[in-house]
Amino acid sequence: MGLSSENDRREAMKLCMFDLRRGQTEGQELDKILFFYPADLPLTTQLSVIGLSEGLITFTRVFSPDAPCEVIEAEKHCHVFYEVEPDIWMVMVVEKENPEAIWRVDALRSVLKEIHSLFMMFHGYIRALVDKEPSGGLVRSHLYYFIMDFLRDFSIGKNLQLPNFRDSLKEQGTLQMLTVGREAAIEVQSLVTLLESCVGNKQCYSMTMFQDLLVSTNLSPIDTLNLFTYAVRRLTPIALFRGASAWSSSRKTDTACNTYAGALQVTSVSAIDQYYNSHDPSPIRRHNYPLVRPLQHSKWSKGKDGFLTTDIWGTEVNSLVPMCPTIWLHLTEEKMFLLAYQHRGLTVILLVPVSSVSGDQGISMLKQQIIENASLKMLKVEEKLSRGWGGENAYHVSGYRYLLVDGDRYVSRASPPGKVTTLTKESLVALTKLREEVDSEKARAKWDNSGREKDIEICIRAKNNSWLIARLVRGKELYMVLPKGSETLLFAADATEKFSERYCNGAFSLD
Amino acid sequence: MPSDSNSTSSNYSSGRDDENPNSDPNSKPEPQLEPEPEPEPEPEPNKNPHLIDQSLDALENQLASISMSSRSPTVTFEGEEEDDVESREQPKSMNGSFSEEIEAGGDADSLEVGRHFESDSKAESSGVNGENISFTWLDAPEVDEVERPLSPGSSGYAGEMGSTSGGDEIVDDDEDDSDIRGVENDGVLGSNNQSVSGKRHADEDDASVSWRKRKKHFFILSHSGKPIYSRYGDEYKLAGFSATLQAIISFVENGGDRVNLVRAGKHQVVFLVKGPIYLVCISCTEEPYESLKGQLELLYGQMILILTKSVNRCFEKNPKFDMTSLLGGTDAVFSSLIHSLSWNPATFLHAYSCLPLAYATRQAAASILQDVAGSGVLFALLMCKHKVISLVSAQKASLHPDDILLLSNFIMSSESFRTSESFSPICLPRYNPMAFLYAYVHYFDIDTYVVLLTTSSDAFYHLKDCRIRIEIVLSNSNVLSEVQRSLVDGGMRIEDLLVEPTSRAGAVSSHLGQPRPGAGTPGRTADGSIGIGGPAGLWHFVYRSIYLDQYVSSEFSPPINSLRQQKRLYRAYQRLYASMHEKAIGPHKTQFRRDENYVLLCWVTQDFELFAAFDPLADKALAIKVCNRVCQWVKDVENEIFLLGASPFSW
The missing domain is CATH 3.30.450.70 (Beta-Lactamase)
Known part of the structure; x- marks a missing residue:
C-alpha cells in the first residue's frame, strides 16, 4: 500500500x-x-x-x-x-x-x-x-x-x-481584492455588461478575477466568498499551475476516467490519498453512489477555446464531452451552471441558472457566443489589469507588516507573504496572541448583543522591541507589526496614523 | 444585613461545633477530645492500621482548634493569663502519627513541624476540654463591628458605601452584588457581614435556573467525584454535577491528556488538577483563562492553608474519602477569598500592599517585631485589614505574597480570631505545603492585628508574651493611633499628582507628598462634583515594585465612583496584566490600550510595573508624561507607602 x-x-x-x-x-x-x-x-x-x-x-x-x-x-x-x-x-x-x-x-x-x-x-x-x-x-x-x-x-x-x-497576518475566509484604476474599472464594467448580453434575458452572475485577486462581481457576499475560495483553490492560473505540476509529478495518473466510478480514482499519491486507497470505509465501498468530487486535484484544465474544463461532473452519456459544473447559490438555493473563461491572469466566471439553459447544447451555444462577442474585450481587460498590476509585492508597504480586514465585506489585504516571513517567530507569536485577545473582545461584543461594534486600540511593545498594533474601528480591523520601531509609543502611534491616512483613507485615524 | 451575618457566623461556628463532642452529643467519639488523655493508646502509631483515620481525626481537631481561643470573649486584654495557663497545661499525647505521614519528602523543618502538629492537635484538643468555655462565644451574637461605620477611603479598593447592592434574587447581577458586598466588606473588613458569610444560596442546585445563571461558580471536588466545596448551592445536592465534572476530567485523562479549559459562548470552564483534588471554575465574567486559573490556585492554596497537602494521603488510603467534614465551617473563608478575587489586586499581582505610614512609625513597628522574631518566631506580621504594616521574618525564611494574602484572608474571615487571641495551626502553602505552622493571632483593635508564626506547637505562652511586649511598644510609640489615622487619610490620590515636579518640593514632608487633608477633606472622594480625575484625565493607577513584592494603588476618585465601575476597572487591569504577562512570549514592555471605557497604559521594567487608567479620550503624549510623574511620585514617597528593607521573598 x-x-x-x-x-x-x-x-x-x-x-x-x-x-x-x-x-x-x-x-x-x-x-x-x-x-x-x-x-x-x-x-x-x-x-x-x-x-x-x-x-x-x-x-x-x-x-x-x-x-x-x-x-x-x-x-x-x-x-x-x-x-x-x-x-x-x-x-x-x-x-x-x-x-x-x-x-x-x-x-x-x-x-x-x-x-x-x-x-x-x-x-x-x-x-x-x-x-x-x-x-x-x-x-x-x-x-x-x-x-x-x-x-x-x-x-x-x-x-x-x-x-x-x-x-497571523492573514485572515481566512476573506476575499483579496485588486485595486483598479478608474479606466480599468470602466473596462471591467463594460465587459460584465457584454457578458450579460451574451447570456440574454436570463438572470446571471459574474465574477472577474485577476491572478488570485477579485476584481468585480455581482454575487452576494457569501456566494462571492465561496466561489472566490474555490477559484483560488482550483481555477485561477496559479491554481491550475499547481494542479498541473502535481499532476506531472504524480506517479499514478488516471485521466481516462469517463465514468462516475472513474471520477473516484486517484490521480496523485499523498498521505491523504493513501487513506482512501487502503482504508476506504466499507460503507462507501459497498454503495456505488454517483459522486462528484469538486475539489479533486488536477482535474481542471484550460481548453483551447479559453474555457476551463473538467470531467469532475462526469461526461455526457454517449460522448466524451464533460458535463458542465454546477453549484448552488447560498441565498436563493438556485442551481447554477459554472462557466469559467481564462486569458492569462484574467479569470471570468459566469453563473447561469440551470433552469434557463437547455442542457449541454445550450451551454455550448453560450460559450460560442461569449467567444465571439467578448473574447476581444477580455483580452483588452487583461491587458489593462496587468499593466496596472504591481506584481506580488504590489501591496507591500515598507517598514510595515500589516493585515487589514473589513469584516462586513469579507475583504482583507495583507503584506505579501514573502515580506511577512522576514518577521521573527517571536513577533509572529506575539501577534497571534494579540489577535486572540482581539478575537475574544469581538466575541464578547457579539454576546453582549449591544449591537454596536467594538472600537479598540492596542499598542504593545514586545520583549524583542517590535511594536504590535491592533485597531478595531467600526467593523474594520488593522493589525500591524513594526519590526524596527523606535523606543517610544508616540512613534508607533504616529506610524499607525500615517498608514491609516495613506492606505486606509483615514479609517483608523483618530478624530 | 446584620441578621444575616449573625446566622452566617453561627453557621461558621456550628461547623466547628460539629467537630466538638462537647457541643454535639451525637457526634462520633473523638478520643483526643476526651478529658482523659489516653482513650486511644497508640504507642506504635506506625503499626496502627487506622493510621489514616487518626490523621483525619487529627485534621478535624485542627479545624476545631482553628476557631478555638484560649479565653472567653468576656475577658479584656489584660490579665487573663492565669486562665490560659490553666487551660493550656494539659499533657500532650505524642503519638506522632501524622507527622510521620507528613515528613516524607519534607526537610528537617517540616519534619519538626509535622511532629508539632500532632502534638499540638492533642494539646489543642485538651485545651478545648480543659476549658469548654472557649467555645461559648462561638454561638454568641455578632459583636458590634457589624454596625460600625465605614472609614472612608480606608483602602485602595474600598469604595464609599454609597451604592448598595440589590437583593440576591437578581440572579444576573449576583456576581456584581456579591462583589459589591465584597468591596464593602473591604471597607469594613473587620465586620464579618453578609459578604463573608458562609454558603450563599444553599437551597440551589444544578437544576435551579438561578444557579445556572450565576456568573461565577467555584467547585472543589475529589478525584472520585465527591463534592468538597461549591460557592453556590449545597454540596450534597450537587453530587451529580460534581460527578460530571470528575467524569470530564478523567475522560480526558484516560486519553493521556489533561483538560485545562472549555469555552462556550461567554462561559469558560477552567479545570485545575492538584493530585486527588480537582478544582473547577465556571465563569462568564470575561476574565482571561490565566487569571481564572490563578484564582483556582489561590483557592487550592487556601484549602492547603487549612489542611496542609497531607490531606492527599487520605485519598491514597481511601479514594472515596469524603473531605467535606474536614472543611466544615470554612465556607466563610472561601467566600471571602472569592470576593477578594474581584477587588484585591494582590490576587493577580502576586504582591502585597502596605498601609501608608510615616517611615519612623513603620520603623518603630518593625523594630519590635524584629525583637520578637529573634526568639523562635518564624514570621511576625503586623497587619491592618489586608494591608501590611510591618513584617519580619527569621533569617533565611521568606514569606510569599500569596501566603500573606491567604493568611490574612483566613484570619479576617474567621470571626473567632477577632474576638480573642488565638493559637491555631495553619499551613503556608508557598512556604511549606506539607506542614503546619502555628499562628498566634491577636487583634489590637478592630482593624489591626498581629500574627506570630512559629514551628513550635507549645509556644503559645511565649508568643503571648511577645504580643504583650509588642502591644506595649506599639501603644507607647503611638503606632496604633497612626494606623487609625492612616486609615482615615487614605493612600495616594490622583488629584494630588502634580504635573510639574518642582512644585512639590516644599510638600514632601507632609502626608504622601501632599499637604495633609483637613478634617473635612475625606469627603472629597465621595463628592462626585469635585473630580474629573487627575491631570491629563488620569483616573487611577497601580504600581508594583518587583523587587519589593509590593504594590500600591491609588484611592478611587471620581469618575470611578460606583463599586461596579471599580470592579470593571479591576477586571480591565486583570486583563491587561494577563496580556502583558502572556506565558509564551511575555512579558511585554509597554502596552497602550484604548476602548470605550478607558485608556490603559502599562509599563513593565525590571524594577516595577505600572498600570494606569485614563479617560478614554486622554491624549497619548500627556498620558505618558503623567505616567512618568506617577512613577516619580511613588519613588518620592516610597518609604511611606512601602515596607523597605523587609524583602520577604529574598533568599
Whole structure:
C-alpha cells in the first residue's frame, strides 16, 4: 500500500463530523459518525472523541444554552468545535506538541467553516443528504471524498499544515481584492455588461478575477466568498499551475476516467490519498453512489477555446464531452451552471441558472457566443489589469507588516507573504496572541448583543522591541507589526496614523 | 444585613461545633477530645492500621482548634493569663502519627513541624476540654463591628458605601452584588457581614435556573467525584454535577491528556488538577483563562492553608474519602477569598500592599517585631485589614505574597480570631505545603492585628508574651493611633499628582507628598462634583515594585465612583496584566490600550510595573508624561507607602 509504518504516521490532527440526532440508542453510537479523519483510527477511539465532544456540548448547554462548547484546551491537544448545521457538528483535534503548533482558535475554526460552506455550494445542506438516505451512506461518501480532497490542500509531505502563527497576518475566509484604476474599472464594467448580453434575458452572475485577486462581481457576499475560495483553490492560473505540476509529478495518473466510478480514482499519491486507497470505509465501498468530487486535484484544465474544463461532473452519456459544473447559490438555493473563461491572469466566471439553459447544447451555444462577442474585450481587460498590476509585492508597504480586514465585506489585504516571513517567530507569536485577545473582545461584543461594534486600540511593545498594533474601528480591523520601531509609543502611534491616512483613507485615524 | 451575618457566623461556628463532642452529643467519639488523655493508646502509631483515620481525626481537631481561643470573649486584654495557663497545661499525647505521614519528602523543618502538629492537635484538643468555655462565644451574637461605620477611603479598593447592592434574587447581577458586598466588606473588613458569610444560596442546585445563571461558580471536588466545596448551592445536592465534572476530567485523562479549559459562548470552564483534588471554575465574567486559573490556585492554596497537602494521603488510603467534614465551617473563608478575587489586586499581582505610614512609625513597628522574631518566631506580621504594616521574618525564611494574602484572608474571615487571641495551626502553602505552622493571632483593635508564626506547637505562652511586649511598644510609640489615622487619610490620590515636579518640593514632608487633608477633606472622594480625575484625565493607577513584592494603588476618585465601575476597572487591569504577562512570549514592555471605557497604559521594567487608567479620550503624549510623574511620585514617597528593607521573598 505504500504506507509507512504505524509509528511514524502519528496523526497530528483528527477531524470529525457527527450528527447528534443519530445513534442515540445504546449500541448504535457509530451511526452518529458522518466523517472521521483519519479513517483508520480504531472505532473505539473515534467514538471516544465524539463521546467527549457530545458530552461537553451537553454539559456546556447547562450554562450556555445558546452557545455550547466552542473549544477544549487540554495540555496536549486543542479541540475546536463548530456546529455546521443544527445538531451537526464538526470537531477538529490538533496536537500542541509541535513547536509550530501555536495558532488562533478562530483561524482553525475558519478551516471548518470553509469546508462546510464549500460543501454546501456543491452538495447543498448536509441535513438534506442525511434525510435523503437515512442509512447515512450517501452523506458519508460525499463528505469523505470532499473533505479528503480538501485536506489534501493542507498536506505537506506526510503532515497537514494548518493555519498557525506564521499566518497571523492573514485572515481566512476573506476575499483579496485588486485595486483598479478608474479606466480599468470602466473596462471591467463594460465587459460584465457584454457578458450579460451574451447570456440574454436570463438572470446571471459574474465574477472577474485577476491572478488570485477579485476584481468585480455581482454575487452576494457569501456566494462571492465561496466561489472566490474555490477559484483560488482550483481555477485561477496559479491554481491550475499547481494542479498541473502535481499532476506531472504524480506517479499514478488516471485521466481516462469517463465514468462516475472513474471520477473516484486517484490521480496523485499523498498521505491523504493513501487513506482512501487502503482504508476506504466499507460503507462507501459497498454503495456505488454517483459522486462528484469538486475539489479533486488536477482535474481542471484550460481548453483551447479559453474555457476551463473538467470531467469532475462526469461526461455526457454517449460522448466524451464533460458535463458542465454546477453549484448552488447560498441565498436563493438556485442551481447554477459554472462557466469559467481564462486569458492569462484574467479569470471570468459566469453563473447561469440551470433552469434557463437547455442542457449541454445550450451551454455550448453560450460559450460560442461569449467567444465571439467578448473574447476581444477580455483580452483588452487583461491587458489593462496587468499593466496596472504591481506584481506580488504590489501591496507591500515598507517598514510595515500589516493585515487589514473589513469584516462586513469579507475583504482583507495583507503584506505579501514573502515580506511577512522576514518577521521573527517571536513577533509572529506575539501577534497571534494579540489577535486572540482581539478575537475574544469581538466575541464578547457579539454576546453582549449591544449591537454596536467594538472600537479598540492596542499598542504593545514586545520583549524583542517590535511594536504590535491592533485597531478595531467600526467593523474594520488593522493589525500591524513594526519590526524596527523606535523606543517610544508616540512613534508607533504616529506610524499607525500615517498608514491609516495613506492606505486606509483615514479609517483608523483618530478624530 | 446584620441578621444575616449573625446566622452566617453561627453557621461558621456550628461547623466547628460539629467537630466538638462537647457541643454535639451525637457526634462520633473523638478520643483526643476526651478529658482523659489516653482513650486511644497508640504507642506504635506506625503499626496502627487506622493510621489514616487518626490523621483525619487529627485534621478535624485542627479545624476545631482553628476557631478555638484560649479565653472567653468576656475577658479584656489584660490579665487573663492565669486562665490560659490553666487551660493550656494539659499533657500532650505524642503519638506522632501524622507527622510521620507528613515528613516524607519534607526537610528537617517540616519534619519538626509535622511532629508539632500532632502534638499540638492533642494539646489543642485538651485545651478545648480543659476549658469548654472557649467555645461559648462561638454561638454568641455578632459583636458590634457589624454596625460600625465605614472609614472612608480606608483602602485602595474600598469604595464609599454609597451604592448598595440589590437583593440576591437578581440572579444576573449576583456576581456584581456579591462583589459589591465584597468591596464593602473591604471597607469594613473587620465586620464579618453578609459578604463573608458562609454558603450563599444553599437551597440551589444544578437544576435551579438561578444557579445556572450565576456568573461565577467555584467547585472543589475529589478525584472520585465527591463534592468538597461549591460557592453556590449545597454540596450534597450537587453530587451529580460534581460527578460530571470528575467524569470530564478523567475522560480526558484516560486519553493521556489533561483538560485545562472549555469555552462556550461567554462561559469558560477552567479545570485545575492538584493530585486527588480537582478544582473547577465556571465563569462568564470575561476574565482571561490565566487569571481564572490563578484564582483556582489561590483557592487550592487556601484549602492547603487549612489542611496542609497531607490531606492527599487520605485519598491514597481511601479514594472515596469524603473531605467535606474536614472543611466544615470554612465556607466563610472561601467566600471571602472569592470576593477578594474581584477587588484585591494582590490576587493577580502576586504582591502585597502596605498601609501608608510615616517611615519612623513603620520603623518603630518593625523594630519590635524584629525583637520578637529573634526568639523562635518564624514570621511576625503586623497587619491592618489586608494591608501590611510591618513584617519580619527569621533569617533565611521568606514569606510569599500569596501566603500573606491567604493568611490574612483566613484570619479576617474567621470571626473567632477577632474576638480573642488565638493559637491555631495553619499551613503556608508557598512556604511549606506539607506542614503546619502555628499562628498566634491577636487583634489590637478592630482593624489591626498581629500574627506570630512559629514551628513550635507549645509556644503559645511565649508568643503571648511577645504580643504583650509588642502591644506595649506599639501603644507607647503611638503606632496604633497612626494606623487609625492612616486609615482615615487614605493612600495616594490622583488629584494630588502634580504635573510639574518642582512644585512639590516644599510638600514632601507632609502626608504622601501632599499637604495633609483637613478634617473635612475625606469627603472629597465621595463628592462626585469635585473630580474629573487627575491631570491629563488620569483616573487611577497601580504600581508594583518587583523587587519589593509590593504594590500600591491609588484611592478611587471620581469618575470611578460606583463599586461596579471599580470592579470593571479591576477586571480591565486583570486583563491587561494577563496580556502583558502572556506565558509564551511575555512579558511585554509597554502596552497602550484604548476602548470605550478607558485608556490603559502599562509599563513593565525590571524594577516595577505600572498600570494606569485614563479617560478614554486622554491624549497619548500627556498620558505618558503623567505616567512618568506617577512613577516619580511613588519613588518620592516610597518609604511611606512601602515596607523597605523587609524583602520577604529574598533568599
